Amino acid sequence: MKDFINKLYKNHSLIYKSLLFVSTTILIVYLFPKSGKFKYDFEKGKPWQFENLLAPFDFAIKKTDDEINTEKQLITSNVALYFNVDNTVEPRVNKAFSNAFKIAFKDSINPNTLAQLRKVGTNVLNKLYAFGVLNENYDFDDNRAVTILDNRTKKHDAFYSNLIEQNQVSGIIDEALKNASLTLYKPQITSLFFDIVSPNLTYNKSLTDKAIEEALSKMSYTRGSVEKGTLIVSKGEVVEGDKYQKLKSLQSEYESQVWSDASYNWVLFAYALLVSLVMLMLLLFLRKYRNKVYENNTKVTFIFFNVALLIFITTMVVNYNAKFIYVVPICVLPLILKAFFDARLGLFTHVLTVLLLGFIVPNSYEYMFLQIITGIVTILTVSELYKRANLFISVGQITLIYIIAYFAFIVIHEGSVDSIQWETFIWFILCGLATLFVQPLIYAYEKLFGLVSDVSLLELSDTNSKLLKELSNKAPGTFHHSLNVANLAEASANEIGANAMLVRVGALYHDIGKMKSPTYFTENQSTGINPHDELSAKESAKIIVNHVIDGIEIARKYKLPDRVIDFIRTHHGTSVVYYFYMKEKEDFEMVDKKDFSYPGPKPFSKETAILMMCDSIEAASKSLKEPTSTKIDAFVENIINKQVEEGQYLNANITFKEIQSIKKVLKQKLANIYHLRIEYPE
Template identity: 60%
Template structure:
């Protein structure tokens, strides 16, 4: 049992990584859609690259989206709207009309036969209300066939057969002009206007219900493919008809019911493929980003981001697979580039796209578009803390999406008019989603304790509380830190390191000197040194302890670990040479060198190595008297070569060529500081 516990303790980091991979694979596969996976990719208007394909079972041919849309449009266009004839209004109008007919004949016109006049007026009324009276509206054209509902009975009539209220005057005029009762026109007109009322109304609810019923009854299929019949031959062009047969076969194949044995087999396949993808990611990180591999917090962060993107895509796929492009998947490389580096961001993005390629429709098209977009993200997004850069990059990423999708559809459809405009809207929405990367990065910094360029920019402000305190307490050290920051930033730019990170690290690397500022030469205002009354060992201890004090202060101020790393490593395991030599004068060869060495660790990346070089060169340059080009060149070479010989950069990912480039920058900067000029001949 004891050996088991020892084994677990020694390998806890690796056990954690294995557990993390297992958990991530389980969550992804568990929520993967389960179903048969069609083994062929279907690309329209391209040659069929596989063997001759025969139908293994009878299946129906699905109608294309264009066919369904055309059928729906035709139904909507030809659908007859419903109008309702209100019988109560008609009866009341007729009753009122009948009671007023007796007043139609004035006393001066007794030559007319009252009975015939009443018959004429009633017939005119009945003709008017044969299909009813409606209000004037432009909802439908007058030649539209509508369904008129009179109680339980319905009949189809032309809309123009239902008189409009505004046409009442013309209708009466026409009826009277064609009768022998022209002299009674005003009386008849008064009678009709007094007693007629609109009684036919458009029934929107019934019309909508009827239309939806027709749309719901649209058949999704047209014809069938019989078992054993050839669907397509190898090399044959996938035209529209064959494309629809293949798509229908795929839909039928993937909708088949599973038995437990088949389901378990597919799950095993998914587990193996997803696990293999994550294994490749871990191997890449271990081989090329060992510092990240050793940090379980960073590994957790990377896997969490993959899980977040895959989970978001699965939610959208469950809702509607057509909306899969609305997911701003390029947030993943954007985020990882902000915290780590472009290569890791792109590699992780590709792995994530490959995993999603198992389940998305049109997987080849999806993977091509997303990988291209990921490459553009890595190439274009720089200095994320500048808001304008983010907007420009999002525009470029969205443009690449649009152009790539357009190219695919030109190949598949053979016409620009067949392209779905909805997809372009999805790409635009995805671009808008990318703008949320900045608040997302801020959240990640708080949750995972990481640091991005956005935070580095804030920390580089010399008006921050701790830097203002440094300027007041140890002004010489503050000035030294500014000079080192300038030298380090220029050096980092020269070799392609993170210039902003090394600049911020340089600003904070000596904050520990605030504890005992007068024991450091740059803060001494007189020629009398505080070390004159101390033993060399005590003086060395004070000098060395500024590193530990700095780490303590940085943690109290909650500075990120990446900045504290500069405080830890800026002296590596170098020797406090001056006080060591003083101790040798007292103890001779018995002086213990280990008492005069910084505890380390040594610089472990380019940025910390750059700071160590720049810090040593800038501090020692104060001792130069009457410097010239030759002295400065020799001075820089001597200091940095001594650090190389002392193996201070053994753990840093920095080459001899890059060290030579840094030397060149430091020589040039020192010459500018000392205002050296070319010596002219006398």
């Protein structure tokens, strides 16, 4: 049992990666659509690139969206409108008319005229309530069929034009009076009617909507069918019109058919295979080309998390409305990975993620082409992300590439610009604006995952920071030395394409351990008193060597990132404190070299190797007397060649060519520092 536990502990990193791999694969497969995928990729207006396609089974031809919308409008307009009638209104109005008429018209009026007026009034009421008076005006077509209900029982069938709107009453009265040549009495009659007329029809919206819904439910979404074995499209034919609709119908039928349990499980298994294959490629890439990232479980988790997060967001958008697919800022992924790692890892991960998204999005080829192109542009254009202007410029370029590529696709597909959906350009602009969110996102990731980006390195490079100010006060000579080393290291890094910001920050903090015993280091001895004179060579060496350990402790206390602490650990590698080692050998024959050696490790990156060279050159250059170009060249060559012979750079991925370039930079910089002039012959 103990052996088993020890074995588990020994392989805990591999076990964790396996669990991460499996869980991420399961999550992504869960997000994927659970149906088969049509094996033919076709586009409207382009030739059919495959062999002649025969119908694999009987299927119905689906109507186009335009056909369905037109039919829905036709059905909706043909469904009768339902109105409820209040039967108590008409008798009440008739009675009110009789009473009001007697009051309004006295016996002084000619009896014949009075009889005519009463008849006109009665005719108007009969016309108003023949079908009914509406309680409000509605925006319906005059020819729309209407059903009038009395207590849910059909009373009349009519058209909407038969119903009287309240603003029509005055016109009906005018017409009746004109026909009877009684326009003289218009004011009295109009006033009378406006006092007594009441609406008796109310629109029954719920019943009408129910009737429309019932009619729409009977609508057929297909037109005709294709029998098994029928030729759908021949090789080389342009996919358009009826052929395109048949292909879309076949695709829809194929992808939406009900799967048996066995088939469903096979689909899941196939998805799992493809997703696991992609995620495995990512792991193998990390293991082969980015081993330091691979060995760090936090960093691997971070990469997998970002891939899964983008797939999740894209899936949610597609499920909501696929037209918003280009609003999702996919280019945030390579931006973030480049900020924390490097461009190559960012691009590789981006391409794999886009390949996975091809299973989810519509028009997958177009989508993948656009996203891969913009991902490449992102990697090529974004540099020094900590400079705000660079990010804005890059986002503008990304948005422009989206628009140009989309425009080209539409012209190829449609053959003209008339069918361009201009609102898609708005989605691209929104995508660009969303990409700007990468800055706060990087900050959040730094806190969540303990990673370091160039933005944080820029903050650490501020010489007014608390720790560097303390170094300046306690060990001013060391602080000045660190500044000089930082300048040399930054120039060297720029020469060979290394991370200049990282190596500069590492150089600024590499000697903070000297703050613990500053006077034991010559650059801080301003009084001319050397405390090493009172110590043995071994004790002196121990103090010198311990500045590395002390530096790591101080860095941990001030919560410096591990990437910066690496420079403190490695800037002397496993080299020997040569001065005190030779001094000890003068007094003793047997001397253990380990007592005078730094604990290491050796530099394991270009940046840490650069710091080791620059630190040694800058410190030793103080011993140069009457420096000349020849002396400086020999001096630089001797120090760095000695480090190479000792194998200090064996673990760093730095080439001899790059070392030669660094030597050249250091020689030039030292020559500038000492203001050398041309050596004239005597």
